[in-house]
Each structure stands twice: as C-alpha cells, then as structure tokens.
Amino acid sequence: MYNSRFAGLGYYVPENVVTNDDLSKVMDTSDEWIQERTGIKERRHVIKGEETTMTMGVKAAEQAIERSGLDKDEIDFIVFATLSPDYYFPGPGVMVQKELGLKRTVGALDVRNQCSGFVYAVSVADQYIKTGMYKNILVIGSETHSPGLDFTTRGRGVSVIFGDGAGAAVLTREEDNSKGILSTHLHSEGEHAEELALIAPGMGRHWVTDIIKNNDPEETSYWPYMNGQFVFKNAVVRFSEVIMEGLKTNELSPADIDMLIPHQANLRISQFIQGKFKLSDDQVHNNIMKYGNTTAASIPIALTEAWELGKVKEGDLVVLAAFGSGFTWGSVIIRW
Numbered sequence: 001m002y003n004s005r006f007a008g009l010g011y012y013v014p015e016n017v018v019t020n021d022d023l024s025k026v027m028d029t030s031d032e033w034i035q036e037r038t039g040i041k042e043r044r045h046v047i048k049g050e051e052t053t054m055t056m057g058v059k060a061a062e063q064a065i066e067r068s069g070l071d072k073d074e075i076d077f078i079v080f081a082t083l084s085p086d087y088y089f090p091g092p093g094v095m096v097q098k099e100l101g102l103k104r105t106v107g108a109l110d111v112r113n114q115c116s117g118f119v120y121a122v123s124v125a126d127q128y129i130k131t132g133m134y135k136n137i138l139v140i141g142s143e144t145h146s147p148g149l150d151f152t153t154r155g156r157g158v159s160v161i162f163g164d165g166a167g168a169a170v171l172t173r174e175e176d177n178s179k180g181i182l183s184t185h186l187h188s189e190g191e192h193a194e195e196l197a198l199i200a201p202g203m204g205r206h207w208v209t210d211i212i213k214n215n216d217p218e219e220t221s222y223w224p225y226m227n228g229q230f231v232f233k234n235a236v237v238r239f240s241e242v243i244m245e246g247l248k249t250n251e252l253s254p255a256d257i258d259m260l261i262p263h264q265a266n267l268r269i270s271q272f273i274q275g276k277f278k279l280s281d282d283q284v285h286n287n288i289m290k291y292g293n294t295t296a297a298s299i300p301i302a303l304t305e306a307w308e309l310g311k312v313k314e315g316d317l318v319v320l321a322a323f324g325s326g327f328t329w330g331s332v333i334i335r336w
C-alpha cells in the first residue's frame with residue numbers, strides 16, 4: 001500500500017467583495033449582528049455570466065497543478081466536490097476535464113457531501129492512491145452559493161453566511177508510509193438530513209414541473225433551510241469527536257497538532273475547537289472573516305492560504321476537519 005501526499009495547492013475567489021454593510025442595504029441585518037454571531041466581515045459573490053463553480057474550480061486547479069510540478073497529462077483522475085454545480089447533471093468533474101485539457105478519458109467523480117465535501121473527496125482520492133489504482137489525482141472543492149440564496153429578510157439567517165470560491169489540491173503517490181495522509185475518517189447521520197438542506201429542485205416531493213407551474217413567490221423549498229442552533233450544537237461535538245478519532249488512530253494527541261484547518265462554518269465553532277484542544281492562534285487557520293462559509297471550497301482555500309503564508313511546513317502534523325449538511329463530518333490527518 002502507498003500513502004498519498006499533497007503535491008500542489010491552489011485557490012480562487014471572485015473579485016466582487018460583498019460586505020456586511022452591503023447586505024444590510026437589502027435586508028434587515030447589521031455588520032454587528034453578523035460579526036458577533038459568525039465572525040464574517042465580508043464574502044465574495046460571482047458576477048453573473050463571468051464565473052461559475054466549474055470556471056472557479058478550473059482556476060484553482062490550474063494553480064494546484066502548476067505548483068505540483070506535474071504535467072497535466074499526468075493527472076489520472078478527478079474528484080470534484082460541490083453542492084452548487086453549474087448543471088443539475090452532468091457534474092462539474094467532466095467539465096473541468098474538458099476545460100483543463102486533461103487526458104481525454106481520465107475518470108471524473110462528483111462528490112455531494114456539502115461542507116464535508118472536500119474531506120470526503122480527499123478520502124476517496126487517498127483510497128485510490130493507496131491501492132495503486134491511480135497515482136496523481138486532482139481534487140477540487142468549488143461553490144457558487146450567491147445565485148441560490150434568499151437575500152431578503154426572510155433568508156437572512158442563511159444568506160449572510162455563505163460565499164463563493166474554489167480550492168484545489170493535487171494528491172500524489174508517496175512511497176514513504178510515515179509521510180502524507182496518515183488516515184481519513186468519515187461519518188454521517190442521515191436522521192438530520194432536513195436540518196440543513198435545499199429541498200428543491202428535486203425529484204422527490206418538490207417536482208420542478210410543479211414549482212414552475214405554480215410559480216408561487218411564497219414557495220421556499222428552493223431556498224436553503226438551516227436550523228442554525230441545532231447545526232451549531234452538533235458541529236462542535238462532531239468536530240471534536242472526529243479530530244480525536246483521527247489523532248487516536250495514529251497514536252497522537254492534540255498537543256501534536258501543528259496546524260488545524262477547520263471547515264470555515266462559523267468563527268465561533270473554530271474558536272470552540274481551538275479552546276478545547278488548547279491550540280494557539282497560529283495553530284489554527286481561519287479565513288471566514290474574508291470569505292464566509294464556502295462549504296466544499298473552504299478547507300482547500302484555507303489550506304492553500306496557510307501554506308502560502310509558510311504556516312504549513314514539511315514534517316508538520318496538519319489536521320483537516322469538517323462538519324455539514326447531511327449531517328456529514330470527517331477528518332484527515334496529514335504528516336506534511
């Protein structure tokens with residue numbers, strides 16, 4: 001069995017900055033409320049027609065491939081995590097393959113695990129590399145939330161939180177088993193599927209044909225729903241559990257962590273985890289203040305930023321952890 005390691009990282013966020021004050025002009029909210037509850041100061045929104053989940057994923061991927069030192073023809077497989085694909089189907093994995101001009105028939109897999117999407121995608125890629133099936137895998141997390149959020153006062157509990165952006169990584173085979181990804185840990189609890197969900201358009205109870213036919217402005221099934229406090233309470237518990245699970249599997253303890261990259265759900269959640277594991281400010285990288293919650297893109301964006309700042313160095317123990325809709329959660333333990 002091989003290990004896999006991160007050979008290249010990249011990210012891309014749209015230039016269009018939307019501040020809390022901008023949002024307070026279109027809904028009943030305030031900079032003070034948003035910062036106090038979430039830590040968010042601003043987020044990026046795509047400009048319609050200019051950027052999409054796929055195009056941002058391509059930009060992040062180009063940077064990750066270039067930094068990996070690999071030729072794009074050496075990419076064996078693509079794993080693309082998103083909850084906001086350009087098309088209902090096919091997913092953006094195949095579109096990225098075409099746009100990047102990767103080898104014509106490399107496989108592309110789309111992952112639907114929302115905020116845990118990147119952790120799930122990395123875990124999938126890691127298994128393929130471990131078994132020797134593939135050598136170099138492009139993993140992307142990219143999201144375009146802004147076109148699908150309710151920017152009226154009705155939607156303020158959700159729409160102020162999410163932002164657009166993309167991050168990517170190239171995972172490659174590592175022959176030294178003490179280096180690279182040491183383990184990944186994935187969980188879900190479908191019992192809470194509807195606590196953070198976008199129900200429509202779907203082929204279940206909310207048929208697209210009915211929504212179009214009814215054309216009802218009060219119909220809310222196509223806006224994301226979030227039971228914020230319930231999500232918060234579950235997130236702090238599951239984040240802690242899954243980080244400990246990963247550390248214990250590798251006979252490590254919180255004191256061994258050099259860098260924790262938590263999914264950027266809410267600054268208060270990250271701060272709770274930081275306190276619980278007694279980590280200093282420079283052992284946790286947060287950027288939700290600038291980008292909001294970019295779901296599957298948040299970890300690769302934050303990891304890339306931390307790496308660019310020299311906060312992730314060879315030999316460091318790096319922990320990635322996520323929690324989100326599903327509920328789903330997971331962690332990745334890496335010896336960089």
Ligand code: COA
Nearest residue numbers: 029030033037115156157160228229231232265266323324
């Ligand atoms: N601006 C101003 N007021 C707002 C608001 C906004 N953007 N959003 C909600 N409110 C109001 C509510 O309407 C409510 O008013 P009321 O008391 O008159 O009914 C009040 O603020 C409190 O709402 P509540 O939902 O109880 O707030 P909260 O303290 O739970 O904070 C979240 C809301 C969403 C910030 C918080 O629950 C949270 O962060 N949850 C986790 C979310 C998360 O991490 N999601 C991603 C998971 S991957």
